[in-house]
Amino acid sequence: MSEFIGIGVGPGDPELLTLKAVKALQQLDILIVPYGRLKGESEALKIVEGYLKKDIHILPKHFPMVQDEAELSPAIETISLEIKGYIEQGHRVGFITIGDPMLYSTYIYLLKYLLYQVPVKTLPGIASYSAIASGLNRPLAEGNTPLFIYPCNGKIEAIEKVVLDHDSIVLMKVYKQFDAIIKMLRTHDLMPFSLIVSNYGKENQVIYHPDDLFTHEKISYFTTIIINKGWQL
Amino acid sequence: MSEFIGIGVGPGDPELLTLKAVKALQQLDILIVPYGRLKGESEALKIVEGYLKKDIHILPKHFPMVQDEAELSPAIETISLEIKGYIEQGHRVGFITIGDPMLYSTYIYLLKYLLYQVPVKTLPGIASYSAIASGLNRPLAEGNTPLFIYPCNGKIEAIEKVVLDHDSIVLMKVYKQFDAIIKMLRTHDLMPFSLIVSNYGKENQVIYHPDDLFTHEKISYFTTIIINKGWQL
Numbered sequence: 001m002s003e004f005i006g007i008g009v010g011p012g013d014p015e016l017l018t019l020k021a022v023k024a025l026q027q028l029d030i031l032i033v034p035y036g037r038l039k040g041e042s043e044a045l046k047i048v049e050g051y052l053k054k055d056i057h058i059l060p061k062h063f064p065m066v067q068d069e070a071e072l073s074p075a076i077e078t079i080s081l082e083i084k085g086y087i088e089q090g091h092r093v094g095f096i097t098i099g100d101p102m103l104y105s106t107y108i109y110l111l112k113y114l115l116y117q118v119p120v121k122t123l124p125g126i127a128s129y130s131a132i133a134s135g136l137n138r139p140l141a142e143g144n145t146p147l148f149i150y151p152c153n154g155k156i157e158a159i160e161k162v163v164l165d166h167d168s169i170v171l172m173k174v175y176k177q178f179d180a181i182i183k184m185l186r187t188h189d190l191m192p193f194s195l196i197v198s199n200y201g202k203e204n205q206v207i208y209h210p211d212d213l214f215t216h217e218k219i220s221y222f223t224t225i226i227i228n229k230g231w232q233l
Numbered sequence: 234m235s236e237f238i239g240i241g242v243g244p245g246d247p248e249l250l251t252l253k254a255v256k257a258l259q260q261l262d263i264l265i266v267p268y269g270r271l272k273g274e275s276e277a278l279k280i281v282e283g284y285l286k287k288d289i290h291i292l293p294k295h296f297p298m299v300q301d302e303a304e305l306s307p308a309i310e311t312i313s314l315e316i317k318g319y320i321e322q323g324h325r326v327g328f329i330t331i332g333d334p335m336l337y338s339t340y341i342y343l344l345k346y347l348l349y350q351v352p353v354k355t356l357p358g359i360a361s362y363s364a365i366a367s368g369l370n371r372p373l374a375e376g377n378t379p380l381f382i383y384p385c386n387g388k389i390e391a392i393e394k395v396v397l398d399h400d401s402i403v404l405m406k407v408y409k410q411f412d413a414i415i416k417m418l419r420t421h422d423l424m425p426f427s428l429i430v431s432n433y434g435k436e437n438q439v440i441y442h443p444d445d446l447f448t449h450e451k452i453s454y455f456t457t458i459i460i461n462k463g464w465q466l
Contacts, residue, residue, distance in 0.1 A: 008367065010251075018359065019255065020248040069376065102366040102373045103380065115370055124359050124367035126251065133335035134241070134357035137348055140335045143302065146395070147336065147382040154377065162379070 002087050004118050005094045006111065008101040008125020009047045011222075012201030016126045017047070024123060025051045029091040031058050032083065034106055036065045036221075043202070043222070044096040063106050072109055080113035087118040098222075100127045104151060104172065128224050129170040132197045136207070139228060141168035156180045163190065163227065171225040178219040190227060198223040235320050237351050238327045239344065241334040241358020242280045244455075245434035249359045250280070257356060258284045262324040264291050265316065267339055269298045269454075276435070276455070277329040296339050305342055313346035320351040331455075333360045337384060337405065361457050362403040365430045369440070371464055374401035378463065389413045396423065396460065404458040411452040423460060431456040 010016035141147040191210040198220040243249035374380040424443040431439040431453040
């Protein structure tokens with residue numbers, strides 16, 4: 001059946017794909033691959049390329065890396081119309097997204113355009129924080145403790161308040177203010193309760209030790225910090 | 234290699250297992266299956282039973298359904314010592330857990346006992362809220378909005394504050410105060426922004442409509458509410 005399928009591909013290790021995702025990938029006629037930069041490799045494509053059928057059409061598409069939905073809108077609209085055309089021609093069209101498609105993904109904007117226009121199916125993926133916590137044998141949250149998942153786009157004061165107000169926290173998009181965040185965690189003696197990981201499950205994975213000097217001028221975009229104050233490293 | 238493997242099996246649909254989980258399941262000598270009640274079926278076992286080797290030893294274990302870690306402790310210690318024994322005899326021992334092992338799972342208590350005593354590997358699983366959001370084509374959180382994952386064990390006033398203070402919320406363990414939570418969501422006109430789902434991906438799945446009367450005396454233990462104030466149903 002012709003439909004649009006958004007597929008969460010997990011954080012990097014192809015074995016973290018679900019059986020459902022692999023089955024869907026193998027049945028696609030067209031795969032839309034998002035690129036954040038005009039030139040560059042697609043991390044998402046690397047994860048799935050072993051599971052695609054040979055004659056699949058791979059369509060790389062550029063999505064501007066901007067926060068503002070209005071700014072993204074023209075690109076989303078153009079790509080959505082193209083996808084709609086392929087669906088109406090009877091194709092099965094997939095879109096791959098790192099991690100989980102329903103959490104901070106560009107896929108959400110495509111979904112808004114396409115949901116009531118063509119058949120849409122979305123398949124969940126393992127979120128980076130979940131893979132890191134399991135991979136490093138460290139709980140995200142236990143018992144009655146809430147888990148606060150926080151994208152660090154705002155001011156460091158706001159990030160500090162979140163870190164002080166909660167016991168179990170996932171800090172996402174930390175690359176913009178990485179040095180300030182590490183300094184803040186040190187000030188509050190939270191480094192022994194923090195996991196800091198870049199590119200989890202990929203060839204260039206880095207797990208930072210709390211005692212590292214963190215003179216990292218360019219920290220990877222794919223860096224996550226997990227804090228669990230109830231768990232000593 | 235002899236080791237203890239904690240496996241997140243996702244919320245119910247066996248196809249939401251990861252490739253890594255399936256591979257691990259197929260190599261197990263012994264599988265520890267947790268039961269919340271002394272008699273009853275194991276939801277986790279139903280998910281994985283198609284992927285086990287024929288001569289695997291399945292060991293059902295009762296874990297008391299209590300919140301208090303101290304109360305759970307004797308049961309955890311006994312089972313941990315038994316697991317340690319099997320590992321020392323050279324067996325590969327698995328433990329299955331619904332959803333993700335690092336989020337509100339009994340597995341975390343076993344991990345605390347066993348981590349520095351035997352080799353431990355943990356495999357992440359799709360969390361129920363992630364599967365529900367994708368399955369119903371509804372984002373969990375977008376852009377700069379934090380996601381607050383909240384286990385509803387406390388008072389309704391505390392749950393109400395969480396719901397009013399945040400835009401994207403997952404309410405877990407809602408079964409104890411289900412009617413009060415629904416009444417509170419209605420009071421704040423939040424029903425059109427709420428997904429209410431029981432037993433997602435299982436035979437007895439129920440997706441509640443916002444206009445339902447909710448005269449459900451016994452709501453399932455596996456019920457989740459996802460609220461996204463930026464998304465109209």
